[in-house]
Amino acid sequence: MLLLSLLLTQDQSLKKFVKHIKSTYGVVPGHDFSQMEDLLTMLKPALEKAEKGFSGDLTSDRKAVRDSIAGITNFTGLASGPISFCAAGSPECRDGNRTPVMIEYTKGGKNWKTKVAGTVTFNASAGL
Numbered sequence: 001m002l003l004l005s006l007l008l009t010q011d012q013s014l015k016k017f018v019k020h021i022k023s024t025y026g027v028v029p030g031h032d033f034s035q036m037e038d039l040l041t042m043l044k045p046a047l048e049k050a051e052k053g054f055s056g057d058l059t060s061d062r063k064a065v066r067d068s069i070a071g072i073t074n075f076t077g078l079a080s081g082p083i084s085f086c087a088a089g090s091p092e093c094r095d096g097n098r099t100p101v102m103i104e105y106t107k108g109g110k111n112w113k114t115k116v117a118g119t120v121t122f123n124a125s126a127g128l
Helices: 002-025 031-052 058-070
Strands: 101-107 113-119
Touching: 002 031, 031 058
Parallel strands: none
Antiparallel strands: 101 113
């Protein structure tokens, strides 16, 4: 039941997003639009939180932004997720995704299509 509720909530968010992009830009949003929406939705609260602690000192303010982003956990957006960050740069600290995926656009235009062009899996010690 929880999964159904989550899917319906995301479906409503997706419909609202598509309607907004179509009315604003006159296009049906593709993957690039949804990834940008996810990025902005994820970072906005983190940056607002960091801004409350800004001191005017560039080094301290950069650390506040980094620490705030490091506090993002299990973010799930329109096109991505779950995404988590942490303060340490070690592979063990990251969200565990060690498989980059390259997407190839096979057809452009209104009825665009993509396919997975390739994946590469790295060892955790590679730092990815």
